[in-house]
Amino acid sequence: MSSDPTIVPARRSGKGDPEADEAVYAALHAAILEGRIAAGTKLAETPLAEAFGVSRERIRKVLHRLVAERRLEAVPNRGVRVPQPTLDDVRAIYQAHRVLEAGVLRELAEKLDDRLLGELRMHVGQEQRAAMERDRAASVRLSGAFHLRIADALGNAQLSAMLRDLLTRSSIMVSVYESIAESFCGVQEHGAIVEALARHDVERAIALSGDHFRLVEARLQLRPQPPKVDVARLFGPIGEAGGEEPVRS
Amino acid sequence: MSSDPTIVPARRSGKGDPEADEAVYAALHAAILEGRIAAGTKLAETPLAEAFGVSRERIRKVLHRLVAERRLEAVPNRGVRVPQPTLDDVRAIYQAHRVLEAGVLRELAEKLDDRLLGELRMHVGQEQRAAMERDRAASVRLSGAFHLRIADALGNAQLSAMLRDLLTRSSIMVSVYESIAESFCGVQEHGAIVEALARHDVERAIALSGDHFRLVEARLQLRPQPPKVDVARLFGPIGEAGGEEPVRS
């Protein structure tokens, strides 16, 4: 998180802290993304406000923002819940990713230069190293970053944002439908795509990418038991410099 | 559910009306989309609240929602503004649309059946009829609907949503950078894409689609004088007459 060690304003009471919004948002966003909150869990405003040690209005604003971003779903007068995606929803995400990447690869082949090719190869090298070192966390992260890298190469902010959104949604899905051990893509598949691009073989690159996604899609299956935890216990007081007396029951 | 079927609560204008949110959102959304509000215009909360005849909090919520949807941009403590896209932004939108449609066409070719083909041909027929009748409004609407139709054919909600978002963004752009007279696509180009699909000639369909978008892209140019109107005059009080009719100046 961003911290300013140089100047800390005197107002530490947690009242008018403009960073509190972002802190709450980041905490909830990460918790949803990493699957720490079971799908279908209702996120009540009051308990969250007490857990974070901020006002209910602040929680409210963040929750509505997450709803607008489709990360939570809201029922009028009945609060917000963590959406429970169906298997078809997950397949739709991966299909969308596959379709989008096919278009991106076609476009990318026209403007692929040596510098970009070198960067992609370096990235695959990093993935291989992480895989050899059995660094699972790095593998998952780099695997997603590979697809993002391809999209970013076009320099189109819209495409990058769309792909980034799809990736974060996949992350949510993965926690529900896929075992973590299987969640990262195969490294050699990424390398094959890059080499096909290097040969300007667009059709081959797209085909490899398609097979790649279909493979991930085929591995999907419903996990038996999503974790059920109390949201109030999940979020401790945020930011040691901030509020420090949320318990009042 | 309701225990009192006989009593319909008298909807007090502006107080506890749950439809007011949607009405304000729809009015603002449409105004932004149709370019009735000049790019760069600051949307102050108080004047809007008075114009719509609702509380400032309601306006606030709608404005923040529009910001979350990237339809407006916000500067902390300085209100929200209608974003002013650069020419590069517009090109990025169209490139994203082109890239996405290329992927969609490739995928669609595999699952194209006679029924879908018939529907697409019928849609092109409607476009031709609208073009012959010089119905410009219908032409613009059907032209956008054509691309949406293609994406919807895959039955993927994610892809449809992404394309719908790109289309609405194009609409905004068009009002700034393109003369309305040129804003709809050529009908024969749409027909050619459909016929290429009918022959299962994916490469040809994608090439046609690409040329199609590049053509639209090439027509882009900065319009000299965006309209500058007062937002307070634009939005009459809602809920009384049932509709908001903007006053064009």
Added chain:
DNA sequence: GCTGGATAGAATGTGCACATTTGGTACGGG
């Protein structure tokens, strides 16, 4: 005459109290 700062006005942001709705529960009737 021009520049800089200070002040007043306005607009945005936030917390609080209240209104409305929902879901559960207990009670009474069939």
Added chain:
DNA sequence: CCCGTACCAAATGTGCACATTCTATCCAGC
């Protein structure tokens, strides 16, 4: 014993008042 109804508690939604921040104007100083 079961079902329908009325009440109660909790949670969400909303309006209002206040705090904070930005902007524009005016005045003093150079």
